[in-house]
Amino acid sequence: MxxxxxxxxxxxxxxxxxxxxxxxxxxxxxxxxxxxxxxxxxxxxxxxxxxxxxxxxxxxxxxxxxxxxxxxxxxxxxxxxxxxxxxxxxxxxxxxxxxxxxxxxxxxxxxxxxxxxxxxxxxxxxxxxxxxxxxxxxxxxxxxxxxxxxxxxxxxxxxxxxxxxxxxxxxxxxxxxxxxxxxxxxxxxxxxxxxxxxxxxxxxxxxxxxxxxxxxxxxxxxxxxxxxxxxxAVLPRAESGSQPLPAVVMPKGETRKIAHPAKQSHILIGQPGMTRNDPDYFPLYVGNYILGGGGFASRLIEEVRQKRGLVYSVYSYFLPLQQSGPFQIGLQTKREQADEALAVVRKTLRDFIAKGPTEDELKKAKQNIVGGFPLRLDSNMKILDYLTVIGYYRLPLTYLDDFSGKVEKVTVAQIRDAFTRRIQPDNMATVVVGAD
Structure with a gap:
């Protein structure tokens, strides 16, 4: 009972x-x-x-x-x-x-x-x-x-x-x-x-x-x-706080191809991206939604799947951490199409960095992000997730109140500027598992 x-x-x-x-x-x-x-x-x-x-x-x-x-x-x-x-x-x-x-x-x-x-x-x-x-x-x-x-x-x-x-x-x-x-x-x-x-x-x-x-x-x-x-009350204590983790050093671009019997090639491409308190957080966040984080509304889906049928899904995301977390693009494709799919991804990324999104893409992205934001707060557990992030990374207490307004203020120029300074296509790590 x-x-x-x-x-x-x-x-x-x-x-x-x-x-x-x-x-x-x-x-x-x-x-x-x-x-x-x-x-x-x-x-x-x-x-x-x-x-x-x-x-x-x-x-x-x-x-x-x-x-x-x-x-x-x-x-x-x-x-x-x-x-x-x-x-x-x-x-x-x-x-x-x-x-x-x-x-x-x-x-x-x-x-x-x-x-x-x-x-x-x-x-x-x-x-x-x-x-x-x-x-x-x-x-x-x-x-x-x-x-x-x-x-x-x-x-x-x-x-x-x-x-x-x-x-x-x-x-x-x-x-x-x-x-x-x-x-x-x-x-x-x-x-x-x-x-x-x-x-x-x-x-x-x-x-x-x-x-x-x-x-x-x-x-x-x-x-x-x-x-x-x-x-x-009785947790261990210390006289001084722990040292912060060291800053991330940008690696040199490297491609690693790994043999595997999988029928499809699993491909990851990226670099260290941004911190949780990054001044470029919102331009990078909104820009990535347009690039590969917005599902079927994203550039990568349009270019790699819809136009060429090379993949079922392709995505990109930033994972902000205390130090620079990863910026990652991921996809799976037939082994014989791996090189072609990877070339399309790289070209799409270069074009996005060079030109940025269109005004129409930005408008739709803002509508989707802001319109969907209440769903991120529709349960106590989701709010708890945000409280832990706000607390651990010492974000402003008004972070949730300010979020939609900061998204609305992002411009095409800001996205292009942030991606140009922060994302380096020639310096990306690339992994292909199941390469021919």
Whole structure:
């Protein structure tokens, strides 16, 4: 009966969310005495609470001698904590219909919770999350099991063309930069991980003074403060903050062709692109929507698929990070068409950089981006995603309110100028997996 009630509440969220997110919600910010930075949106429309706690503990913080350590540390947070076994953690979450998961990328790592906001459910779920964050046990037996599982998954992935392409592409883009460490994970490096490695990494990077906490849902500001205190009170602390990751050095253009029995060639082309706080963010963002990020309305789709029928899909995107994240163009095509498709992509990119978009393309892109923006805020979980980004990268609290206006102000000249300065077609890394 209780499970059915919980499911009813969650189903109601899907119905009510769109009506409750017509505009960006006011973001409250404060910093706890222990240094944790908090971003809170109060929303009593639904009986739900979403919480995220993240740290600068992504793959970019890996030890070069132990690639894969950051990921394994984050993964094991919920596999035994505060004396609770992983079975107990799972059972206590299921008992109140809560969901405790993880977040992990090149910059960030942490935990996320979704729970009902009623006292019993909220208290039990937050209690488990607090133990996972502040007193993970990293059980040796569980570590050995997860190492075996991860090694098997990695070996399987290394046979897949898309994985081989992405791994090689990331290595070409970032060379010796910490963002390349995720491409260096091997079965041997996973096998070498020890429990004391995880404990050391946790103590160094999962610190109260580095914590970014996002909270949205059916609680008051006072309750939110109590929640954050509960989740961060006994986290490790340090006298000084962690050092920022080094700036990315632009690599020399290189093409890597890799033999593979796949029927299609998997192609990636690109370079380091932009940071999350990049002054060219909006011209590059809007320009990329026109180039390859707008689906069937994009230039790449028009030139490579619709005019020539060389691919089913082709895309481009920027992934902004603390340092320059990748600008990537990707496609799959028949092996015998790989060279032709790649030539068309490169020509389309060069033409776009040289001439920029047309006024009509820009107008339609703005309409689509601005018109679709409310859908990015139509659930608490989506807003939580934005709160974590705003918090971690220290974006303005008005970021969501300002977004559409900044998109509307972008001009053709700004797009052309930004792409001309920032994207270098002759200096791109290119990977072709399944080349003839």
């Amino acid at each position: 209780q499970i059915n009630l919980i499911r009813f509440f969650y189903a109601a969220c899907l119905i009510l969310a769109a009506a409750s997110a017509q505009a960006a919600l006011p973001i409250q910010y404060w910093q706890m005495e222990n240094g944790a930075r908090v971003y809170f949106v109060e929303n009593h429309d639904l009986p739900l609470l979403d919480v995220s706690v993240e740290f600068p503990a992504g793959s970019g913080r890996d030890d070069k001698s132990r690639p894969g350590l950051a990921s394994m540390t984050q993964h094991l947070l919920t596999h035994g904590a505060g004396g609770m076994t992983e079975e107990e953690i799972s059972r206590r979450m299921a008992d109140v219909g809560a969901n405790l998961g993880g977040s992990f990328d090149q910059d960030r790592a942490g935990l996320r919770l979704r729970t009902l906001s009623s006292e019993r459910e909220r208290s039990q779920a937050l209690g488990v999350m607090a133990k996972a964050l502040q007193s993970p046990d990293f059980p040796a037996q569980i570590l050995e099991r997860e190492k075996t599982r991860s090694i098997a998954e990695l070996k399987e992935a290394m046979t897949q063309p898309e994985f081989v392409a992405g791994r090689t592409f990331n290595a070409l883009l970032y060379g010796t930069h910490p963002y390349a460490l995720s491409s260096m994970v091997e079965p041997e490096s996973i096998a070498a991980l020890r429990r004391e490695d995880l404990v050391g990494f946790y103590r160094a990077h999962y610190r109260a003074d580095e914590a970014v906490v996002a909270v949205i849902g059916d609680v008051t500001p006072a309750q939110a403060r109590e929640i954050v205190a509960q989740l961060t």
